[in-house]
Amino acid sequence: MLGDINPAVLIASLMVASVPIILAAIGELVVEKAGVLNLGVEGMMIMGAICGFVTAVATGNPYLGFLGGAVGAAALSLVFGFLTQFMLSNQVATGLALTLFGQGLSSLIGQGYNGVKPPLTGTVPLGPLADIPVLGRILFDHDWVVYFSVASIAAVWAVLKYTRVGLILRAVGESHDAAHALGYKVIRIRILAIMFGGAMAGIGGAYVSLIRVPQWTDGITAGAGWIALAIVVFASWKPWRVLLGAYLFGGITVLQLNLQAAGAAIPAHYLSMAPYLITILVLVVMSSGKGRASLNAPAALGQNFHASR
Template structure:
């Protein structure tokens, strides 16, 4: 056995699937953070989305409705966070962590009775003969529609943040909420929208795990994916395409290390298991070393509470 057994085509195809849950969650968090809000509750929203999506898909027999329910439940949970941090001005870091704790508990409560069930399958998108092309057939035209949705969402968020008027407003709120408020922007309302959107994306990411990627429901099945999504937003310097690169890089290293093991490459397994995290740190250091603080792109008001009468 050796490296020759690893097929690049299959590797790329599996890394795209492996990365999709993190990509979706990270895209949502990107918008939230660009609006100046730090929501550390991604893990809690993901797992809630995973069970609500699963339950809805099993109940209705339609994976699409499952994803809708997942997005709705993620958004609903996110709005609890939004209410606490935006209206009652609680600390965002602590509230986000509480949200994770609550989401993990709530999901296992809701999920009782759903273990050992197979969800209805999410179909691959049918591209007809295109799927039979070498390499691109599998990599570009061989996925289910959520993978394409996540890619479209990346482009859409990029366009929204950099090209649209609404995106400009959102960024203004994140960079300087005082000034934005003085200019008549509805800081709290904008942030609540962003938070709900972030929750919906995290819910979708969770449902992708429970409906496509694994697919089954088990307690605690997100196993830290939400935290990785948070890391990837920072890694991406708060840019949409950066999130895509980060998620695929992380997914790629994860899949690659298992492929290396399967190919029998003699390298200590425990170091291979650490590698996705170490590689992420290393790339991050390289990037932050090259650019100054400004270019790093952290929204200036990230995590700071806003109160109109201040």
């Protein structure tokens, strides 16, 4: 049975399937690195999906659509930023409320857009490269967002590791009091991180409504935002592992559907649980190591900051 599945195609499919969760997860990773836990990813994604869709339909330009998705979701994330950073509200509760609000608002904006077909986004023309056997199908036959998603991981990785911006961001996430004492504007940095997270989730959502489906229907993101949250944890806040995690989560779904199509009988529900259980296992292995440092979780994650002096 397994012999009937072409691995090149399987890999190519899972790369496409993982794009929305990669984008949302890498955005959330930056947010969490700054010490903020925003559980509203699903709400931001679906806002991105509708804002991107509306923009693309209105302008006829899919690229502007992605921009619109990023802006719309970033605007929504600003609500979260304002509440948690200025009004010092609890991040867990605010994030959950953000998802509720985003789902409602997106559906309101989307009324009248059912059955509309958005302008199409083509694959990036890489000419003869796409014709290379196996590799061509895996690497050189995708739309630009697929490349963008991988590039964004590389960029986040490089920025966090090598730049001053990354250093400051991590400092804020580790100890806001220390960062504040060093003269960094904790609140401002966190707000910017939250907006970045929103924008990336928005692009991820727009990918669903503009390329994956492509159409607007209520609830179109169907829980992808929650998976993105799980992947950040799986990745233990390391950018490249986000890619691995997203391919694992996306891959299991794609694989089980492919196995079915190839005629294999598989227990779909139990297989679908596997990535979550693996993530828990990874968490346990990491945290049972040498204390907090090996866990790599930002120490100030989920705590609000108020400069008392």
